[in-house]
Amino acid sequence: LTAKQITRAVPPADLADLLARRDTASLAWNAGGAPEAATVPFAFRDGRYNVKPPSGLGEGTEVAMLIDEGWYNAELRGVHVRGTLGTMDEDGWAVMAPSRVNAWDYGEMRTRDG
Amino acid sequence: MHPASPKVKRYLDAAMIARVATVSSGGKPRITPLWFVHKDGRLYLNARADSPAVKAIRANASVVVLLSPEKARTRSRKVLKLKGTATFEAGKQYSPGMLLRFALKYYLSPGGVRSFIASRRTMGARARYYRERAGEAGGIEITPEGAEITTPA
Numbered sequence: 001l002t003a004k005q006i007t008r009a010v011p012p013a014d015l016a017d018l019l020a021r022r023d024t025a026s027l028a029w030n031a032g033g034a035p036e037a038a039t040v041p042f043a044f045r046d047g048r049y050n051v052k053p054p055s056g057l058g059e060g061t062e063v064a065m066l067i068d069e070g071w072y073n074a075e076l077r078g079v080h081v082r083g084t085l086g087t088m089d090e091d092g093w094a095v096m097a098p099s100r101v102n103a104w105d106y107g108e109m110r111t112r113d114g
Numbered sequence: 115m116h117p118a119s120p121k122v123k124r125y126l127d128a129a130m131i132a133r134v135a136t137v138s139s140g141g142k143p144r145i146t147p148l149w150f151v152h153k154d155g156r157l158y159l160n161a162r163a164d165s166p167a168v169k170a171i172r173a174n175a176s177v178v179v180l181l182s183p184e185k186a187r188t189r190s191r192k193v194l195k196l197k198g199t200a201t202f203e204a205g206k207q208y209s210p211g212m213l214l215r216f217a218l219k220y221y222l223s224p225g226g227v228r229s230f231i232a233s234r235r236t237m238g239a240r241a242r243y244y245r246e247r248a249g250e251a252g253g254i255e256i257t258p259e260g261a262e263i264t265t266p267a
Contacts, residue, residue, distance in 0.1 A: 006243040024191070024266050026180050028135035028145035034176040037135035037145060039193045039266045052267055064135075064143040071130040071184065072226050073240070074233030078147060092267075109239040 007112050012103040015079055018069055019044035026066040027051060041093075042067065049081055049096040061085045065096065070106070077105035117196060117258035118155045125194035125263075126152045128183035130219075132159060134200075134256075135178040136170035144170060145180075148254070151215040157196075157256040158212060163204045164250060175199040177256060192265050198258040206253030 012019075025042035028035055041052040042065075051065060063085060068078025083098040115122065132150040137143055146167040150159040157179065161168050171177065179196040208216070220226050233240070 004243075004246045006239050006246055008243065026133045026135075026145050028143040028178070030137045030141050030143050033137065033141070033174070035135040035137045035143060035174075035178045037133070037178040037180055037195065038264060039180055039182075039191075041266055054267065062143065064145050066133060066145045066147060068131070068133075068147045072220060072229035074229055074236065076147070080145070082142070082144070106240070107233055107236060109236050109243050111239075 005111050006109055008104045008106050008109050010077075010103050010105045010108055012079055012101050014105065014108070015077060015103050016044075018077065019067060019079060022067050022069075025051060026068075027053060028064045028066075029057060029061055043093075049083075049098060050093050051085070051096060052091075052093050053085060055092075057085060059085055059087050059094070063096065074107040077103075077107065079103045115261045115263070117198070117261040119261070121263070122155075122194060122196075122258075122261045123152075125181055125183050126157075128186040129181035129194070130184045131182075132157060132256075133180040134159070134167060134254075135180070136167055136200075137174050137176070138166070138170045139173035149216070149220055151212065151219060153212070153215070155258060157254075157258070158208070159254040159256070160216070160251060161202070161254050162247060162250040163202070163252050168202050168252065168254070171200045171202050171254065175201065179256060179258075192263050195262050195264050196256070196258040197260040198256050200254050200256045202252055202254050204252040205249075206251075208253065 028037040070076040086095040181194040
């Protein structure tokens with residue numbers, strides 16, 4: 001196998017502007033062995049991923065969340081967060097506890113060590 | 115709503131990105147943004163064979179696709195949700211007609227040309243990125259079985 005030198009991966013912090021700007025996210029979860037998904041209200045506050053999941057999803061549910069933008073090649077960037085839902089507040093919002101966060105920006109491709 | 119209804123087609127025509135939800139063999143959810151074109155009610159997407167989305171589809175063909183009518187430039191926050199099954203074909207050779215659909219949508223449209231010109235600074239890196247991954251590409255085909263229009267709560 002040839003090592004790949006060029007990457008589109010960026011630190012999630014590089015996309016802080018996108019996270020701050022967006023008020024919805026795409027949320028996916030495992031519904032009895034099949035995927036389910038919805039667009040949900042989202043807010044990135046104090047470095048935390050806040051979501052308002054659909055009713056029926058409770059604390060501890062494992063979810064994947066996508067916040068992305070762009071249509072064309074060099075505009076495509078986004079953040080994928082995998083984690084679990086925290087406790088719901090009285091308005092139905094929960095803070096995600098991330099287990100893995102990936103971010104990419106096709107406009108910032110570069111060598112891995114560059 | 116029937117996935118072949120004219121309303122579904124309007125959403126497909128107006129959407130630029132398909133956000134594809136999958137579940138891995140270990141039960142992990144994932145949602146992946148992908149370019150797509152559609153024909154006769156089916157969605158065709160490009161993906162790499164070793165991508166997490168393709169690995170999940172090979173293990174579990176059920177998918178949910180979220181599509182926003184981005185090109186419609188409406189303030190509507192409604193989203194089309196399709197449920198269906200997906201297959202992946204490594205090294206998929208699309209017909210010239212399908213390749214033209216991709217090209218017209220993502221490269222030869224005014225926005226695609228503008229983006230290409232604006233991104234010339236990283237063109238070398240992007241060319242190398244795709245060269246390094248040559249031979250890994252394939253095609254996902256999604257057959258929708260159900261459709262509904264949803265709104266964020």
